[in-house]
Amino acid sequence: MLGAATCRRWSRKVQLIGNAAMRGARHDSERYAGGVIFSSAGRPWRGLSAELRSHVVGEIPSYVASFTQIAVLIRGASVVLRRSGGIRQRTVGIQGTIGLCPMGVHEDSTYVMHDIDEMLHIYLTPVPFAALAKHVSGDFSAASVRNDAGFRDPLIETIAGEILGELQLETSCGDILVETLADALAVRLLNNYSSLNLNPFPVTRGSRGLDPRRLQRVVEYIQANLAKEITVEELAAAASLSRFHFSRMFKASTGQSPSRFIGQQRLHLAKSLLVAGKSIADVAHVCRFSSESNFVRSFRRATGRTPGQYRSLVRDRSVPVSSSP
16 A cells, blocks of 8 residues: 555645646636536645536537536536537436536537526546556546436436535535545446446445554544645555545444544634634634635534634633534
């Protein structure tokens, strides 16, 4: 398994790949005429970016995809005519209908027949595919994904729902949540919608958990780095595991995903810092939020109070910091 130094070098390498792909995602998203409702721009996401958009009637300019795009219809109906990579499709969409456009495919023409209320566009970078290939020594890439549209997939819909939830309300653990979802999407696409004609990443049920020593190392790493970026690769390295086994085993041990566990730890940290007199802006920064306003909204949803109200309550009533309001 990867050591700490190797893990850091690999993280820097994939971050460079991801940054280049995100620039491509921004470029490709500009082809759409519809309005952006929510965007991950400015968020420290890894593995993918996303936008919730509306689309008006009209033609969408041609382009060559620099990433793998997954489009999921969130609200309303759609009829889309498409010529892409040698195929012609007329897709009638309802809520949950999915379209795929693999990286490198030339979208010749796309015509939206009537206005689309809400469609989630997920831009999956090459990073999860590269990580999968590295860990299983496989000869595949994002180019293996099929070019298709007009189907439903419960798992992809669930992943899209989690991404949309994070878009709508940022959390302190959104980066690691999205990184995990990007890995899950890559696995799903290669298992079910690729030209590989095999199941390279079988999903096992009833996963065993981490042994106590590995779990302790992971928890200690999280506690020591709450105010820093924490990646799945780093947590997996602390447990001497592959990133594609780690999340499942961590949840089997704790009953929580790594992102939810980290989110709870950062919530406790935020409460402590507020009581200690730190400014709300400083607490938002330390707890990895992209803005003070997003921190306030997230804190209020978690506790039922704004950060200022919570601080006043604790000081006035001597409520223990770790207790739930």
